Amino acid sequence: MNASVMSEVIASILILIGTALSLLSAFGLIRLPDLYTRSHAATKSATLGVLCVLLGTFFYFWLAEGFLSIRLLLGIFFVFLTAPVAGHLICRAAYRSKVELTKETVQDDLKEVLEKGEKGRA
C-alpha cells in the first residue's frame, strides 16, 4: 500500500466519522425534548464531527501533497475554544429568560438560587 492510497484511506475514514457525528447531532436536535438536552447533542457531537472532518482534510493534504496546513490546525483549536462557551451562553440566556425545562426533569438546584437573588434585589 503506497502513501497516496494510505492518505486517502485515513482521510476518508476520518471524514466519514465526522459526517456521521454531524448527522447524529442533527438527529439529536430533532428527537430530544427541550432546549437544554438539545444543546447537549449540539455541543458535543457537532464539535467532534467538525474536528474529524478538519483532521481528515489536514491528513489528506499532508500525506498526499506534502502540504502542512497550519490553518486547519488553528481552525480545530478555535472550534474547541468557542463551542463550549457558545453552548454555555445559550443555555444560561435561555434559563434566565425562563425557557421551560422538560417534564422529565427531576432536579433543579438553580431555581431557588435565582429566585432568592431576585428577591434580594427587589
Place this chain on the structure above:
Amino acid sequence: MALQIVLNIVIAIVWAIIQNSYTGVDFLVGYVLGLFILYFLKNFLGFDFYFRRVWAAIKLLLLFAKELVLANIDVFKIVLSPKLDIEPGIVAVPTKLKTDWEITLLASLITLTPGTLSMDFSDDNKYIYIHAINVPNKEEMIKQIHDSFERAILEVTH
C-alpha cells in the same frame, strides 16, 4: 516558571555555541540536557521543576480526548435508543478552583464531557450549576469525573 524556561533556552544556546554548529538538532539536544541539569539543580535552587507542569498539562489533554470520545458514545446511545428514557436535571457542584481562567477551563471541559453541560456560576465562584442529561444513576459518577478534572487542573496550576 518563566525564569526556568529562559534558563533552559540559555543552556540550549550555550550547548550550540560549544558544539559550534547551529542546527535545530543541536538546539534540541541542548534543551534536553538543560532539562536534566534543571532537574538535578531543583533542590539547590529551591524551585519547583517546571516540566512537571508541562507533563500535567499533557495528561490533562489526554484525559480530555478520552472524555470527548466517551461523551459522543454517550450521546450516540441516548439519541439512537428507540425510547427516550432520560431524566435531566440541574445539579450544583462545588469547586475548589480560585482564579477565573481555571474555572473557565473547568466549565469548558465539563461542557465537552459525557452527559453534562455547565450552565451558570454562583456569584462567589464556589458553585458551578451543571445541567446533567441523566441525574439519578449519574450523580456519583459526575462527581468523580469532576474530581478527576479538578485534580488534573490543580496539578497544572500548583
